[in-house]
Amino acid sequence: MKRSIDKAAMVIVTYKRQELLANLLGSILNLTVAPWRIVVVDNENSEQTRRLVSEFSDKVDGLWGTTVVDGDGQEHRVVYAPQETNGGGAGGYSAGVGKAYQLGARWFWVMDDDVAVEPRGLELLAKWTDRFQVIQGSRLDYDGGPFYWQYHFIVPMGIPDPVAPSAFDSSGFRPMNTMCFEGGFFSRQVVEKIGLPDPRFFIYWDDTIYGYLASKVTRAVEVEDVVMRRTREIGNWDMGGIRQLNSTSDVNRYHIMRNRGYMARYFMAHGDYRPLVFALGTLATAAKEIIRLLAVDRGHIMTGIPKIIQGWVDSRKLLHDSDWKPMAPLKN
Known part of the structure; x- marks a missing residue:
């Protein structure tokens, strides 16, 4: 049934x-x-x-x-x-x-x-x-x-x-x-x-x-x-087996980096934020995006790298936004 x-x-x-x-x-x-x-x-x-x-x-x-x-x-x-x-x-x-x-x-x-x-x-x-x-x-x-x-x-x-x-x-x-x-x-x-x-x-x-x-x-x-x-x-780089690195856009690249600021704020709200370790993760994320540009999206290197940098800069602003609050539960 x-x-x-x-x-x-x-x-x-x-x-x-x-x-x-x-x-x-x-x-x-x-x-x-x-x-x-x-x-x-x-x-x-x-x-x-x-x-x-x-x-x-x-x-x-x-x-x-x-x-x-x-x-x-x-x-x-x-x-x-x-x-x-x-x-x-x-x-x-x-x-x-x-x-x-x-x-x-x-x-x-x-x-x-x-x-x-x-x-x-x-x-x-x-x-x-x-x-x-x-x-x-x-x-x-x-x-x-x-x-x-x-x-x-x-x-x-x-x-x-x-x-x-x-x-x-x-x-x-x-x-x-x-x-x-x-x-x-x-x-x-x-x-x-x-x-x-x-x-x-x-x-x-x-x-x-x-x-x-x-x-x-x-x-x-x-x-x-x-x-x-x-x-x-979607264009991709086959990394062996079933793992692959997919193509993406410059808009995505920017938000991949910027939104780490929101991510960090949620981790802070739940006691999971470790500044130095998270910074290593941000470096790893930026490195992955540069590898993606070199391996999959080579035609976007000149526009993609500035988007990565700008997203990174803007993520730092979110970390220090005094007005930020997490999404509220719908029932307490």
Whole structure:
């Protein structure tokens, strides 16, 4: 018997990638377990995306019918959430999780527009919900091979563990202290305790810190069940086996460095900040980005290095921002 999940909401963040979004929405129609809600956050606020989501909503209602709300009411499963400004992935997830929470969701399955869900994705996640409140399903890469994700975060340095083992043991899960919003799955209780994702990150490290915070209040795990696949080909440097260094943009490079300031502030708030060790992590992060420029993004060396430096400088400003406060819990 397929196990359902009480009020599971999918939260999708999209921006100017209607073709990828259409592919994801099409894959959702093949799910063996119907989601309670599907919240599509449109950071572009595009009429084209609005039409695409409206057509998808009609298909969903025809396939699964409307969804139950508190009392005897029925509403459309699909909720379109256009944003007045582009808040990046971080702002989109904060708005999307907030909307789903407001609607009454009890579980949140978050993802970008450049993935497709596996038919049994939600069904496979459901089997872990009686044991864990934060679950990261496994993914396939765009070429159909396994996608390795760095599930262990070295907190004192503020960097992913580059040598964490890739194989699962017989339990089918392993502990993690981070999260990836490309398929992260978490409960309402966790959101109530740690608050919404922090929109100030704009892009990068927002999901890492959300997973770090979640691991402070519950046991977070990655499971071996494959629940989705990536659909966008990204240039990369194959580092042997399933590990690789992917191409990125100068905008990402800037935020990779700048947002370490936010990361440090969260570590300070939870007693995990070690200045000298964290500084070593910042040096390692900058070195990794320079290696990425030399190995994968050689055409961006002249623009990329200034972005790394500027992000580093701005991260120092965040460390000394007297007005900064962490995201507040939704329930005390």
